[in-house]
Amino acid sequence: MRAPQHPDREQFSLVSVLHGLSDPARLEIVRLLATVPERACTDFHGIGGLTVPTLSHHLRVLRECGVTRTRIDGKHRYVSLRRDDLELRFPGVLDAIIEAAPTQAVD
């Protein structure tokens, strides 16, 4: 399995982060990550009837803009929020969005 690429904190763009969060499924993934250290990718299979390829796409968008980190352990992938990095670059933004996110953003 190829190691996933992550942008350095200095490369984050506010526009990209906001775009990353401007989707109901991605916002729900972030909300589900907000209360735990990390989650297995398979935890997200229940979100709004997403197909696996669509879920993979959303997880890639979140990773590539810096919102999440993906860790590989054997055959499993685990995802976590890059909360500290985001807080350093864009103070208060992620926390305010998580707080405002509807409990179930996905129809």
Add this chain to the structure above:
Amino acid sequence: MRAPQHPDREQFSLVSVLHGLSDPARLEIVRLLATVPERACTDFHGIGGLTVPTLSHHLRVLRECGVTRTRIDGKHRYVSLRRDDLELRFPGVLDAIIEAAPTQAVD
């Protein structure tokens, strides 16, 4: 001139607001509105070499998601942030984003 339509505060969607803000030109418009009660639409003509149709598009996106209000006075249009409405629906989100927005988001 047709009166511009504005969503009620209750109709705001966090996903739509984040999408509205996830563009360099729109983020710059919001930043320019953050320090004044309102601005004439013509004030934005200098942003990143936007054409008038493109600027109109961006202003429409911001208005339709609830981020801005457009007021018509004679032949002129004035735009303001719906800061109070946004603060009531999504506390802290707009302020944190404005604070984090780069001084010149447009290349």
